[in-house]
Amino acid sequence: MGRLTGGDPSLLRRINSAVVLHALRGADAPTLTDLTRITGLSRPTVEGVMEGLFEAGLVVESVPDGGQARRQGRPARRFRFRAEAGHLLGIEIGPHRVSALLSGLDGRIIGAGAREVSETAGADDRLDKVRAVVADLLRRTGVARSSLRAVGVGSPGIVEADGTVRLGTALPGWTGLALGERLRRSFRCPVLVENDANAAAVAEHWKGAATESDDIVFVLAGLSPGAGSLIGGRLHRGFGGAAGEIGALHLLGREATPERLLSTTGTPLDPLDEPAVADVFTKARQGDVRAQAAVERFVQRLVHDVAALVLALDPELVVVGGWATELDDVLDPLRSELARYCLRPPRVTLSLLGEAAVATGALRLALDHVEEQLFAVEGTVTARR
Amino acid sequence: MGRLTGGDPSLLRRINSAVVLHALRGADAPTLTDLTRITGLSRPTVEGVMEGLFEAGLVVESVPDGGQARRQGRPARRFRFRAEAGHLLGIEIGPHRVSALLSGLDGRIIGAGAREVSETAGADDRLDKVRAVVADLLRRTGVARSSLRAVGVGSPGIVEADGTVRLGTALPGWTGLALGERLRRSFRCPVLVENDANAAAVAEHWKGAATESDDIVFVLAGLSPGAGSLIGGRLHRGFGGAAGEIGALHLLGREATPERLLSTTGTPLDPLDEPAVADVFTKARQGDVRAQAAVERFVQRLVHDVAALVLALDPELVVVGGWATELDDVLDPLRSELARYCLRPPRVTLSLLGEAAVATGALRLALDHVEEQLFAVEGTVTARR
Incomplete structure (x- = not known):
């Protein structure tokens, strides 16, 4: 009160x-x-x-x-x-790729751009690519930089409220990076940085596989799996912004890491070596027994992590994205495992937005920010942070 | 909007x-x-x-x-x-004991009562005890039944929004019981039924160990461990009311049940046989090596379950209640385990309300209900369910 x-x-x-x-x-x-x-x-x-x-x-x-x-x-x-009275950017910064989406104030996308980036690129190089993607996108669409009202950014890692990456092992030089501050130098509008899985959860709720549900868990499957959740339609970040960091869950059971689980040689894979990882999946599909066993171990781990999240949060829907969108083998084990442990197992579905999920969610967060300013009524619309 | x-x-x-x-x-x-x-x-x-x-x-x-x-x-x-313009009841229904707290509209407690009940008592007997406790409490305090504005009830099990117990293995005859409906016959006011760990979480936030934090997990330690969580000061029930049902978490790791972990003979304990359980803890304190090993296994399990919850939710504070309030040995392993896996481990503390936590939380939920009616302003105060 x-x-x-x-x-x-x-x-x-x-x-x-x-x-x-x-x-x-x-x-x-x-x-x-x-x-x-x-x-x-x-x-x-x-x-x-x-x-x-x-x-x-x-x-x-x-x-x-x-x-x-x-x-x-x-x-x-x-x-x-006048949707054209201002513009918004949604940016994804990933290990191999940076991408951006541009929209007007109505959130309708009017342009997109992406560039490859080496997984070994440092923070400076990676941010240069981001700036290049944005500059190119604005030029192609004829939108003035001064027209930008807010920029949303989805990044791996645990992100502080001020946009600093508290921990980000997936990208070189990312832990401790003042990502929000660095990007704010390139824009004169607010820059909102969000964990990638959180952004993807928002995106699937906005225009993906979860438009009908307000209580969802989004699982970004990969060697560093992450998860984002919406509770009552609102992003749940956790007190320290680390909610859903299920990458550490396996440590509780003292089990091996995903890199080890997916290895067919006994030597752990490099978490950033996606070709090597893709190779395991390809071989498994081709019938390679050791690769199949590796994939099975990986899926089992993913299923375990997600089930723990589901028991803690009891969502209506689980959306699986990231690698898993290419893994037909994930959904069935996940469903049957959840049916074993949950009284009312959540529905499980694949991401609809796929590769675009993180940037789309980042755009939505920028739109949320602007709409709050437009529509803000104290006591009826609550600030996001 | x-x-x-x-x-x-x-x-x-x-x-x-x-x-x-x-x-x-x-x-x-x-x-x-x-x-x-x-x-x-x-x-x-x-x-x-x-x-x-x-x-x-x-x-x-x-x-x-x-x-x-x-x-x-x-x-x-x-x-x-006029706090005396109406009254509220908070009721706990447990395996061995039913208890009730009575307050005026200001939530100040003006009376309390409790009765022992056999762990083998059926639902009818148990509800008879509840009615007897309430009748006695009202008589002693001179409060008319018609003055009751709302009744909150804390019960083990997964509770539906209408007060039906969807699953309640801790009490005989509890699964499927229309608990809310049964109790509504005894009262002319709203009866709100809530999972016991959820109620305890609310209580610790109201007047216990968590008054300073809005993001908490309450762990009700026991043979059927449960947990309740507040997110932004609000109870998080989950889509199906089953959030925090960590009792099933150990199944994920295919580990033994708590009953087995605590056994010193190899034969699992009866989950409702508290004397036998207490005996293990007493023996452990007295230096019995097998009992100590059993307690250690139990604590390790509890720590594992709580850590999984913490990774999923990222709370500011973990409050441990139930049995654990008698277990000095729980806090330190829990803290060190959380420090290993969490970037920003939550504070861990024991319940301050102890045995009174569930009934106190049930009272608070009744008070919330009445306050919502008194203070309801659409768009500023959101309904609980």
């Missing part, structure tokens, strides 16, 4: 602005009369709010179709939300 | 009522002038709200001290929240 500001006269005004903006974005070129009907607000209230939105550049008069204009004597003015 | 009701004229009125009620409960017999100052509301607004609270019986004029009344010519009227 501490946050209630009973005497605040601007509360209702802000609620009304949010309601009108929301209606504007949802409707197809509404008139003032439409907005009055949709929102239930009085005409003077709607007019007052619209004046403010005009001034902020968020609303513009919609030019009617020629035919309609002729048919009516003097058509009512129609309005639309 | 879907919940915003921009045109609702009663929103501000309800916020104002909540603010005034909150101020009334927090201040010591405030005057109208005090309330105006505390809330920042206008005098007419405060007067209007107070009128409604009078009518609802929630506010009464506070009789001033004799001395103060004489000193001033005509003292300003003072008011107080």
